[in-house]
Amino acid sequence: MNQGITITTLNKPFITESGHRFKRAEAAYKTWGELNESADNAVVICHALTGHAAADEWFPGLIGPGCAADPEEDFIVCINVPGSCYGSLGPWSVNPESGEPWRGGFPEITIRDMVRFQMQLLDQLGVKGIKRVLGGSLGGMQALEFCILDERVRSAILMAMGKAHTPWAIGISHAQRAAIMGDADWKGGFYDREKGPAGGIAAARMMAMITYRTPEDYNRKFGRKLQNEDGQFQVESYLNYQGQKLAKRFDALSYIILTKAMDTHDVSRNRGSFEEVLGRVKIPVQVIGIDSDHLYPVPEQKELASLLPNGRFSKITSDFGHDAFLIEWEQMNEVIREFKESLKSAPINAK
Numbered sequence: 026m027n028q029g030i031t032i033t034t035l036n037k038p039f040i041t042e043s044g045h046r047f048k049r050a051e052a053a054y055k056t057w058g059e060l061n062e063s064a065d066n067a068v069v070i071c072h073a074l075t076g077h078a079a080a081d082e083w084f085p086g087l088i089g090p091g092c093a094a095d096p097e098e099d100f101i102v103c104i105n106v107p108g109s110c111y112g113s114l115g116p117w118s119v120n121p122e123s124g125e126p127w128r129g130g131f132p133e134i135t136i137r138d139m140v141r142f143q144m145q146l147l148d149q150l151g152v153k154g155i156k157r158v159l160g161g162s163l164g165g166m167q168a169l170e171f172c173i174l175d176e177r178v179r180s181a182i183l184m185a186m187g188k189a190h191t192p193w194a195i196g197i198s199h200a201q202r203a204a205i206m207g208d209a210d211w212k213g214g215f216y217d218r219e220k221g222p223a224g225g226i227a228a229a230r231m232m233a234m235i236t237y238r239t240p241e242d243y244n245r246k247f248g249r250k251l252q253n254e255d256g257q258f259q260v261e262s263y264l265n266y267q268g269q270k271l272a273k274r275f276d277a278l279s280y281i282i283l284t285k286a287m288d289t290h291d292v293s294r295n296r297g298s299f300e301e302v303l304g305r306v307k308i309p310v311q312v313i314g315i316d317s318d319h320l321y322p323v324p325e326q327k328e329l330a331s332l333l334p335n336g337r338f339s340k341i342t343s344d345f346g347h348d349a350f351l352i353e354w355e356q357m358n359e360v361i362r363e364f365k366e367s368l369k370s371a372p373i374n375a376k
């Protein structure tokens with residue numbers, strides 16, 4: 026896992042929206058393909074909640090010849106967001122004042138912070154133009170903010186999210202955070218890394234896995250079948266497994282920080298109305314919804330596309346629910362191929 030990741034130090038301090046100044050911030054990233062002479066062929070992939078910079082491990086169907094990110098033509102970059110636990114600045118980075126990891130003292134991170142952090146690294150890599158920015162869920166929220174904050178972006182593909190985090194999605198994340206914070210090993214966020222709130226994060230992932238999928242998917246996969254002679258349902262065994270799997274690879278503080286960052290997602294915040302803010306995004310944007318997504322339902326993507334002057338909406342059909350953006354490669358590539366085709370006949374420089 027995480028093959029080919031580079032970790033570098035940002036060459037300027039990273040200052041968060043809340044005003045926290047990190048004099049030294051590490052950024053983990055992975056690239057594919059070459060930056061061209063004019064340095065304007067970058068394609069930025071933004072990762073979702075538990076993803077990381079090795080996008081080829083979780084977006085394999087969208088990276089390749091003719092895909093959304095084509096290493097033969099594009100300089101593809103994926104950067105681990107600050108607050109995560111996969112190499113970039115996060116709660117286990119050392120606080121220079123105390124010489125100890127930040128842990129529960131790590132400051133708030135917003136979606137805008139994530140994007141500005143990535144913009145700093147892209148500057149450092151010499152990127153002058155971004156052909157496309159894409160992502161789903163948390164990745165889509167970042168990609169939308171990229172359209173607003175970064176003048177270099179010339180087109181975008183946004184999947185399975187909306188213009189702001191809804192009370193429905195905030196509530197779901199809140200319940201998951203309560204499971205983590207209710208674990209005796211949480212210790213106010215000042216736990217030892219080797220003995221974190223594993224039960225809490227496993228419970229949070231179980232809840233999340235229900236919102237990421239659908240009744241149809243679980244009916245087809247498990248029905249009412251039992252896993253063992255103790256009377257455990259298959260679905261229970263599956264959720265236990267998924268919870269433990271995440272507890273082994275992800276950090277509870279990062280889970281709290283990143284889900285709270287998702288709750289800050291609201292492109293209108295301190296900027297004006299949604300109509301004004303999104304109306305200023307003149308670049309072509311493909312918005313993709315999943316018909317069975319219960320977490321970020323299709324009306325959110327339809328609305329977002331309608332508020333973007335050059336927005337297009339497409340729906341994919343799937344029983345997988347929200348997670349379909351990490352699974353339904355064929356349908357997504359079809360939509361993306363059409364979008365890329367449409368750009369050939371329309372200029373993509375307008376901002």
Ligand SMILES: CC(=O)SCCNC(=O)CCNC(=O)[C@H](O)C(C)(C)COP(=O)(O)OP(=O)(O)OC[C@H]1O[C@@H](n2cnc3c(N)ncnc32)[C@H](O)[C@@H]1OP(=O)(O)O
Nearest residue numbers: 026073075076077082083252259260262263266348351352
């Ligand atoms: C190498 C890495 O870790 S890279 C992945 C890092 N993750 C990310 O970047 C986030 C994006 N990825 C994801 O969210 C997910 O991987 C997805 C959505 C792409 C796919 O989800 P998955 O969990 O792989 O698929 P699915 O829901 O079918 O579950 C399959 C797993 O459940 C297990 N399982 C299935 N039924 C049961 C059951 N009844 N009891 C116990 N376990 C079960 C399978 O054995 C399989 O285990 P494995 O993951 O060890 O192979």
Ligand SMILES: N[C@@H](CCO)C(=O)O
Nearest residue numbers: 073074075076162163
């Ligand atoms: N399944 C995704 C979250 C979906 O948005 C992840 O684990 O990152």
